[in-house]
Amino acid sequence: MSAVDVGRGWSAWWLRGAAGVACAGILLDLGLSGVSTVMFAIAALLATASVLLPASPAPLVLICCAALSVALSGDDPLRPAVLVLIPLVHALHLSCALAGLLPKGARFDPAALRQPLRRALGVQAVALGLALIAAVSPTTRTPEPVELIALLSIAGLALLVITARRGRR
Amino acid sequence: MSRVLAFLTARQSAGRAGWRVTDALFRGAVGGLGLVGVGVVLHRVDLVVIGAPLLLATIAALAVPVGRPPVPRLEPLPRTVEAGDGAKAAITTAADPGVEFLAIRLPTPGTASLGPVHLLSGRATTLRATLRWNAWGEGVDLRPDHLAASRDALLISGPVVGVETRRTVLPPVVPLIAGPLPPRASGLVGAHRSRRPGDGVELRTVRPFQPGDRLRRVDWRVTLRAGAATGDPLAVPHVREQHAEVDADLVLVLDSLADVSAELADWSTAAPGVTVRPGGSLDNSVRAAAALAAGYLRQGDRVGLIDLGHPQLSLPPGVGLRQLTRLRHQLVACSRAAGWASRPVLLPRQVPPGAVVVFLSPFLDDATVTAATTTARRHLVIAVDMLPSPLVADPGTPWGEVVRLVMTAEHQARREALRANGVAVVDSPEAVAATLRRVRS
Numbered sequence: 340m341s342a343v344d345v346g347r348g349w350s351a352w353w354l355r356g357a358a359g360v361a362c363a364g365i366l367l368d369l370g371l372s373g374v375s376t377v378m379f380a381i382a383a384l385l386a387t388a389s390v391l392l393p394a395s396p397a398p399l400v401l402i403c404c405a406a407l408s409v410a411l412s413g414d415d416p417l418r419p420a421v422l423v424l425i426p427l428v429h430a431l432h433l434s435c436a437l438a439g440l441l442p443k444g445a446r447f448d449p450a451a452l453r454q455p456l457r458r459a460l461g462v463q464a465v466a467l468g469l470a471l472i473a474a475v476s477p478t479t480r481t482p483e484p485v486e487l488i489a490l491l492s493i494a495g496l497a498l499l500v501i502t503a504r505r506g507r508r
Numbered sequence: 509m510s511r512v513l514a515f516l517t518a519r520q521s522a523g524r525a526g527w528r529v530t531d532a533l534f535r536g537a538v539g540g541l542g543l544v545g546v547g548v549v550l551h552r553v554d555l556v557v558i559g560a561p562l563l564l565a566t567i568a569a570l571a572v573p574v575g576r577p578p579v580p581r582l583e584p585l586p587r588t589v590e591a592g593d594g595a596k597a598a599i600t601t602a603a604d605p606g607v608e609f610l611a612i613r614l615p616t617p618g619t620a621s622l623g624p625v626h627l628l629s630g631r632a633t634t635l636r637a638t639l640r641w642n643a644w645g646e647g648v649d650l651r652p653d654h655l656a657a658s659r660d661a662l663l664i665s666g667p668v669v670g671v672e673t674r675r676t677v678l679p680p681v682v683p684l685i686a687g688p689l690p691p692r693a694s695g696l697v698g699a700h701r702s703r704r705p706g707d708g709v710e711l712r713t714v715r716p717f718q719p720g721d722r723l724r725r726v727d728w729r730v731t732l733r734a735g736a737a738t739g740d741p742l743a744v745p746h747v748r749e750q751h752a753e754v755d756a757d758l759v760l761v762l763d764s765l766a767d768v769s770a771e772l773a774d775w776s777t778a779a780p781g782v783t784v785r786p787g788g789s790l791d792n793s794v795r796a797a798a799a800l801a802a803g804y805l806r807q808g809d810r811v812g813l814i815d816l817g818h819p820q821l822s823l824p825p826g827v828g829l830r831q832l833t834r835l836r837h838q839l840v841a842c843s844r845a846a847g848w849a850s851r852p853v854l855l856p857r858q859v860p861p862g863a864v865v866v867f868l869s870p871f872l873d874d875a876t877v878t879a880a881t882t883t884a885r886r887h888l889v890i891a892v893d894m895l896p897s898p899l900v901a902d903p904g905t906p907w908g909e910v911v912r913l914v915m916t917a918e919h920q921a922r923r924e925a926l927r928a929n930g931v932a933v934v935d936s937p938e939a940v941a942a943t944l945r946r947v948r949s
Contacts, residue, residue: 343636410554421557425558425560435535453629462565
């Protein structure tokens with residue numbers, strides 16, 4: 340890409356609109372999954388906060404709440420409510436990341452989103468591939484040592500991320 | 509081992525100098541890892557597949573090093589432009605492949621401010637913004653505040669406040685038809701007829717030859733006719749005498765003490781975002797001054813400028829296109845400092861002898877009227893009333909209409925005082941030429 344004429348883009352409200360659509364989808368999914376009214380109300384509050392304050396912890400809390408609520412509300416791990424949540428969560432994450440960059444009255448060039456959207460499609464394909472593998476894999480008990488190693492690895496990764504984040508400050 | 513760790517940490521820090529993590533990175537890393545971890549602990553595949561995209565996207569975004577933050581560079585633009593002109597501002601950037609987004613503040617046509625922030629691809633090397641200068645004056649028209657973001661906006665660099673570029677937009681020139689100015693007592697060239705004899709083209713008289721007259725001025729027809737009448741054909745040669753043509757001085761007096769509009773409610777507050785109130789008395793005065801100056805300079809007269817609020821900003825009379833450009837720059841400088849003087853200053857030595865003085869003022873105080881009437885004792889003074897008319901009362905107060913009536917009455921009294929002291933009062937700069945013609949006749 341070489342030259343760009345500014346002023347032809349879309350309003351940044353479209354990014355917040357995309358976040359709002361993702362939030363609405365998550366809320367609809369929660370509603371159809373039969374979560375409790377209290378949890379639904381909390382999710383609705385978090386969704387509102389996510390749209391209004393995309394660069395805040397609200398999207399993360401909403402994602403975690405929605406994932407846990409949907410996971411605990413059914414037995415089949417790959418039922419439609421879960422599969423729908425995979426792209427919705429990713430869309431909320433991406434739209435909030437971009438909307439959080441821009442101040443009031445900003446505009447964006449749609450061509451700038453081409454690359455991240457292409458990458459997001461690839462990630463979604465991999466995630467759905469994982470779900471497909473999980474669907475066809477035998478559901479046997481994993482040996483305890485393997486589980487322990489996996490858990491320690493995850494904890495180590497989490498510690499690395501937190502240390503790196505504090506180092507930035 | 510610790511040295512290797514320190515080296516790796518330092519290298520990582522240098523590679524990400526100026527970059528900060530965002531909530532998106534925290535969300536992707538902690539949320540993704542957390543969901544996958546909880547899913548593994550609870551043996552829930554659904555949590556793993558929901559958290560996996562966040563984790564994968566974060567890893568994919570962080571896999572490419574971000575490099576150095578881009579620094580937008582603005583291609584030079586002219587410092588002085590004409591009102592109504594436009595141009596394309598080109599900003600060049602050179603970003604590393606890890607920079608996916610560049611948010612930059614650039615103006616768009618139709619916006620009076622510095623413009624909105626535009627989110628663009630980080631791979632763009634040249635950004636073009638359309639600039640249009642509709643309002644005259646001096647101000648900042650470009651300040652490319654910018655922020656760079658890595659893939660998925662996980663890391664950001666900035667926001668950085670850009671370098672301001674100031675530009676002077678000269679007031680527009682609509683030349684008026686110039687009227688006849690009283691010529692100065694001295695001067696050798698110009699467009700005006702002097703009372704004294706000279707080398708002009710307009711016939712003054714035919715008279716008998718005198719010692720010192722040039723031979724080429726002898727009118728042989730009149731000489732022969734006069735000789736025929738007296739019987740001696742070459743007895744008394746007659747010569748043709750022409751009027752001298754001289755230049756004249758016009759001094760424009762700008763009242764920068766007040767800048768008011770027709771709405772009385774706005775008089776006590778500054779216009780938001782602009783130095784000069786559009787359509788206000790100062791805006792109209794500056795436009796009128798530029799128009800009058802253009803008309804009389806085109807005619808070959810000498811035009812000067814006096815700022816009543818700032819004597820140091822005055823411009824002595826001069827001729828030519830360069831004087832017009834200088835005068836327009838000075839008008840911008842006067843308007844930039846408008847409203848800060850407490851009383852008008854007009855010294856007699858500022859006005860050349862024999863000059864015509866044109867006051868451009870809303871005449872809101874007695875001191876300005878006094879300055880005009882004092883000048884009228886030595887010069888021909890024309891007062892152009894620049895107060896917007898009719899005044900509009902402040903609807904927010906019950907005394908609005910009363911205030912309007914008082915202001916109108918006071919202003920009318922000042923106009924009468926000007927007329928009583930020999931100052932011609934007109935309502936528009938177009939009427940100056942007619943007034944001058946009436947005075948000459």
